[in-house]
Amino acid sequence: MKIAVMGYGTIGSGVVEVLRINKDKIAQRAGEPVDVKYILDLRDFPGDPMEQKIVHDYQTIVNDPEIGIVVETMGGVEPAYTFVRAMLEAGKQVTTSNKNLVAAKGAELIRIAREHGVNFQFEASVGGGIPIIRPLNKCLTADEIEEITGILNGTTNYMLTKMANEGADFDEVLKDAQDKGYAEKDPTADIEGHDPCRKIAILTSLVCGQQVDYEDIHCEGITGITATDFKYAKVMGRSIKLLAMSRKVGDSYSCMVAPFMLDASHPLCGVNDVFNGIFVHGNVLGDAMFYGSGAGKLPTASAVVADVVDMVKHTHVNIYINWKPEKITLVDYKDSVNRFFVRTTSDRAAVEKAFGQVSYVEAGVSGERGFTTDAMTEGQFEEKAAQIALVNRIRLG
């Protein structure tokens, strides 16, 4: 099997490396050797062992009938979409690690692949090396999936873990994450939650079989989380995690990306550092959790190459993925129900006038008080919170 890799950055070069390191094992599992014939990139790579395989025009790949599988690791919607579409229409199978492409164009590319009797797979687009897309499509098929909640961004999880362990403040850990290469120079997509938002949109689409637009999901990042919040969390025996959440409510889904204070008994509570975890609740399965490296060169490449192996074994056989282009209307964010931890400078009388009976949390922070509420809708919370002087609020999980 001859394959092409589009994009010779971190993940693309990881794919080439995994195919080299585990060459024999992969050939055994795929049933035939898997060789990289082309690498598409704008750049040249003089001196690189793959130098001779670099091409600059994607049509070279489209027009070579020997290429059966194409790996897309460029990132971004365009030109990835144009290239992937052309590959599928030319009867080539495609796997991608590109969450932006899958969130925006997944349903359409799955349809095009099916029409051409090939496959479009994207295991690496969510959870890096953690198997989650295939388990949802192939393993948890006896269940009504009632909840998927994930720690889906390694950068922010690293930062929150460091804040928890060291009492450090946000700006300090962001700088450390940038120094270590975990966070980009422009960290917006991570710290504002845009990255996990696209990932939970993809997972929810697979669960409900329809298009979920990430623009419809309420999304909060971690920029408002402070060292003081962690003081309260410590007293409460909880950890603060950026969760991407999707819950079945009636015939629709309630989705949200936001920091939560997790109880120590929650399976995601112990998911620390750059690791990711995906919690799934099925109506007959009960609770399950998938844990591993959610990013990084080799773990992500491991998931891409697993797709390649699967596609070698499914040449000319379409693997059905239930994701129709019809858009689902999500539950209005204001109607989603949560419990809250609240920090306020208002006095007890004002707190109890707005919220009724609450549980106070003593963390030795002067000039303010912390408390937790019962479950209520986001809309109800906003109304009540408007009656007090709010310092911060974090949902409880």
Add this chain to the structure above:
Amino acid sequence: MKIAVMGYGTIGSGVVEVLRINKDKIAQRAGEPVDVKYILDLRDFPGDPMEQKIVHDYQTIVNDPEIGIVVETMGGVEPAYTFVRAMLEAGKQVTTSNKNLVAAKGAELIRIAREHGVNFQFEASVGGGIPIIRPLNKCLTADEIEEITGILNGTTNYMLTKMANEGADFDEVLKDAQDKGYAEKDPTADIEGHDPCRKIAILTSLVCGQQVDYEDIHCEGITGITATDFKYAKVMGRSIKLLAMSRKVGDSYSCMVAPFMLDASHPLCGVNDVFNGIFVHGNVLGDAMFYGSGAGKLPTASAVVADVVDMVKHTHVNIYINWKPEKITLVDYKDSVNRFFVRTTSDRAAVEKAFGQVSYVEAGVSGERGFTTDAMTEGQFEEKAAQIALVNRIRLG
């Protein structure tokens, strides 16, 4: 699709229940409705809604060409083996939750299924509802799997969790587990580790593609674990877990079932109560972990029905499983390398004469001392331990 269920006990009746509860979702995922036509059992079930479907002779199922898939949930090697073999030879696909059957006859039944163009699947035989068989076969295919370590028995994990939380002793928690229905009247298979031993043999077979006989695996249960051991564990910040472990060493595997003291940072350390967890380390994936309900009626049935859905979609298409009947020679148990926690009534001089420098653990237990060793082979440990008065020893993980 008409199916038959062999064995109408806990899991078998769970399968019928899951097919009823999630009828529409399962039909959608399978592409057609899945109906139970026969239930094979020695007993009658007067008044049961399925009463009319009960049959007593497996030949009724063998000879009905309408039956495409058979679910085996009887347990034990015979007569399950005879029945399953007859079904496969009659061109019917089979899924089983029966670890005894899979550990003893897995390779042969996979071969027979392949020869008849059908499938033999067994997702529920390890880890109950947790997807692990299919992830190993279909997801982690780009990796050299270097380690699989599982908490694979919910009964003993419940007992150990209770001992840790309540300071209770072994006999007390065993009685409680029996009262709650978690442990059998004869709890030998659980507390002596025979159950997780069969499961790690199955997982190792899938990883290496050859037959691993569970009789070849060194197996210790939890009957030697006392409340005093947990006092030391608490001081050390560790939890005691019954692990089933398989590590690649050269071209072979070192396998063991035994209690380990796990460091708090280990992903399996927080797997408590009746839950199971399976830790996997791949050479490019790194660490991953799968967590969920390892037993129980509905979670296990969820995995069985997921196999049914997969087989409906693979009628007349064999899904390749790499498990050859040729037996692999495991690494001699005496050569496997571990660190140890040791309790002794000998004095420091005797300890240090045998083990050299060690780290002592102070847990306020009078009349003895506890210490941890460096890494050494099991053989080396036995030689050294013979020189002191040993109270107990637990491996460190």
